[in-house]
Amino acid sequence: MEALDGNAIAGTLFEHFGTEMTTVLGACAHCGTRSQIAELAVYTHAPGVVARCRPCGNVVMVLVTVRNQLRLDASAFRMDEGSGR
């Protein structure tokens, strides 16, 4: 299926972090490519949502909502402190 981009998870991430996140910069733990969250390839057609690094395809974020609680694994996306402001 076709991927969307990080704009598609802007609301979910804003809710989780309490601030706008799409311009936050991070590095893919696999290939090191630095991207803003808005630039990631986002797949929404799954039980959860998956965000991949666009150049290498590595999964950098997984978002799953369980009983109205978001579980976010972004350990493969090393976010810069203070970027995106």
Add this chain to the structure above:
Amino acid sequence: MARAALPGRLTWQPGRVVELVDETPRCKSLALELPDWRGHRAGQHVDVRLTAEDGYQAERSYSIASGPEDRQLLLTVERLDDGEVSPYLTDELRPGDELELRGPIGGYFVWEYSQGGPLLMIAGGSGVVPFRAMLRHWTAGQRNVPARLLYSSRTLEDVIYRHDLNGLAEQGAEVKLTLTREWPPDWQGHRGRVDRNLLADVAWPPQQRPLVYVCGPTAFVEGVAEALVDSGHEPSRIRTERFGPTGT
């Protein structure tokens, strides 16, 4: 900016429908009044939430079509026949009804005067919605940045904001239409998809370093972004927003 200094919570708020406008056979614009709206930047979106009587909820994201300076918030919704949310918004909603919204959301696909230009906007289908907001913002300002919209639509009947686009053109924005499926016999605009040849005709050359925004379905956005990079435009000057039939 005060807004950035106050990382508030994203809360659902009620919006009252004040007007519904038929844009095309498949698209309708909803003008909303939101008592608690704190303003937005051109290009941002909102999440809309519907709740059924049994408590089932569905959320979708919609780009904001109004400019930051406009009094009412305008959303434009394309009806998807198998959609859960859009048929309700386009067919059932009436003036006076209330919707739940949260936003504004997004900080990447936005344009403000401070970012400069030349501003080149490339839309596929209903990807034109955030560009209406950017052009409204542009007309409300000094217009000292050249602005150009290239809008790809299947047919003339599918062109959203035809009337508004004429008005924007009268105020100095350049609006270029390309029709991909059929066109009137006397059609003077462009024909066919946005490719390198059309970009060579319509876009500012890469040496002028236009700031390019591309919005539309995934395949459209990726085709256009690739053609821009192949033509020599800097990837860092290109911003993209893809939309699909579902939000999260």
